[in-house]
Amino acid sequence: MSEIFKNHLQKFIEINEEEFSGILSFFQVIQVKKKENLLVQGQICKSHYFVLNGCLRKFFLNEKGIELTIEFAIENWWMTDNFAYERGLSTNFYIQAVENSEILVINSEAQEKLLIEFSKMERYFRFVYQRAYAATQVRLKYLYDFSKEEFYDHLRNSYPEFVERIPQYLIASFLGFTPEYLSEIRNKKRS
Amino acid sequence: MSEIFKNHLQKFIEINEEEFSGILSFFQVIQVKKKENLLVQGQICKSHYFVLNGCLRKFFLNEKGIELTIEFAIENWWMTDNFAYERGLSTNFYIQAVENSEILVINSEAQEKLLIEFSKMERYFRFVYQRAYAATQVRLKYLYDFSKEEFYDHLRNSYPEFVERIPQYLIASFLGFTPEYLSEIRNKKRS
Numbered sequence: 001m002s003e004i005f006k007n008h009l010q011k012f013i014e015i016n017e018e019e020f021s022g023i024l025s026f027f028q029v030i031q032v033k034k035k036e037n038l039l040v041q042g043q044i045c046k047s048h049y050f051v052l053n054g055c056l057r058k059f060f061l062n063e064k065g066i067e068l069t070i071e072f073a074i075e076n077w078w079m080t081d082n083f084a085y086e087r088g089l090s091t092n093f094y095i096q097a098v099e100n101s102e103i104l105v106i107n108s109e110a111q112e113k114l115l116i117e118f119s120k121m122e123r124y125f126r127f128v129y130q131r132a133y134a135a136t137q138v139r140l141k142y143l144y145d146f147s148k149e150e151f152y153d154h155l156r157n158s159y160p161e162f163v164e165r166i167p168q169y170l171i172a173s174f175l176g177f178t179p180e181y182l183s184e185i186r187n188k189k190r191s
Numbered sequence: 192m193s194e195i196f197k198n199h200l201q202k203f204i205e206i207n208e209e210e211f212s213g214i215l216s217f218f219q220v221i222q223v224k225k226k227e228n229l230l231v232q233g234q235i236c237k238s239h240y241f242v243l244n245g246c247l248r249k250f251f252l253n254e255k256g257i258e259l260t261i262e263f264a265i266e267n268w269w270m271t272d273n274f275a276y277e278r279g280l281s282t283n284f285y286i287q288a289v290e291n292s293e294i295l296v297i298n299s300e301a302q303e304k305l306l307i308e309f310s311k312m313e314r315y316f317r318f319v320y321q322r323a324y325a326a327t328q329v330r331l332k333y334l335y336d337f338s339k340e341e342f343y344d345h346l347r348n349s350y351p352e353f354v355e356r357i358p359q360y361l362i363a364s365f366l367g368f369t370p371e372y373l374s375e376i377r378n379k380k381r382s
Contacts, residue, residue, distance in 0.1 A: 062336055068336070070332060070335055071328075071331075082321065082324055082325035082328055083326075083328065083329055086321065086322070115314070115317075119310065119313075119314075122310075122313040122317050123310075123313045123317075125317050126313050126316050126317040126320060129317060129320035129321045129323075130273065130316070130320045131277070132320075132324050133273055134273035134274040134277060135274075136324060136327040136328060137261075137262075137272075137273055137327060140261055140327065140330070140331065140334075141261060143331075143334050144251075144259045145251070145253055176335065
């Protein structure tokens with residue numbers, strides 16, 4: 001299972017076996033069950049999660065108590081509440097498993113030590129954050145440019161496997177639809 | 192003027208004078224006039240901009256030809272179309288000076304060379320992207336959670352100097368208001 005992480009690292013940096021086991025020793029591997037929470041609103045956000053297998057989502061509750069999903073992480077993606085994680089603050093978010101998942105976990109102090117001991121991990125995380133930032137900027141443009149319905153069409157066309165994989169009520173929660181409205185749109189497109 | 196950049200670097204990494212002049216040699220300093228474009232839709236995005244003094248904005252034109260501003264950069268912030276910059280692609284955005292500005296510029300090849308020659312700059316850019324990513328995630332939550340009017344109130348309360356500094360038609364373009372609607376809200380709040 002750690003091969004998945006090694007392959008991911010090797011897309012960005014060169015590491016040998018010895019370095020990899022040194023790096024891996026900063027992490028824990030955990031199994032989480034579908035719908036299990038890794039992070040709960042109000043907790044101090046101490047951990048950074050890397051998906052080896054499965055899927056996580058990050059959501060918050062709006063004033064009406066409705067869950068709004070703002071991010072998914074599938075294999076090879078990192079997830080945390082980055083603002084709270086860097087500053088050791090309590091979070092406004094939940095992080096929950098969408099499927100039974102296998103997750104690498106590191107806490108913020110260990111991550112800082114890792115970066116000091118293996119300085120090539122600075123390059124790795126520079127790439128990770130750079131790409132995550134670029135992806136979020138693209139998403140921001142969609143939020144300005146697309147109606148919710150257009151965004152759904154875009155998702156379906158660009159990531160059909162993702163849309164099939166994720167329960168429809170979560171896709172609705174990501175798009176800001178009610179599940180009923182999403183099902184209406186899907187039926188309309190089929191007919 | 193380069194002192195501004197040195198101070199910024201030193202918030203994240205330790206560098207001496209000699210290292211700093213080495214680092215600085217990878218950059219150019221340019222002066223841009225208010226409303227001058229640094230990047231135009233359709234161009235290959237080759238440059239990364241750091242604001243020493245002044246303000247930049249990034250916008251795109253929607254189907255109706257209306258400018259939608261998705262980001263501002265004031266002193267000590269970086270700006271580019273990150274997705275296009277990393278991949279050497281053409282951009283869908285404009286980057287324009289909001290005020291007469293003094294800007295540090297680096298191109299993508301020079302940035303890669305800089306990172307190889309001064310590996311501590313990996314740490315610096317890791318912080319830059321990490322914070323920019325975290326800030327964009329916070330913004331994403333606002334877009335899900337706030338009405339446009341609530342977002343305006345939040346901006347006014349959290350960044351009053353910024354809202355005073357930026358022309359109101361650009362604040363409107365950032366919020367997705369017409370300038371007339373923004374002026375209506377402002378008058379309502381005053382009365």
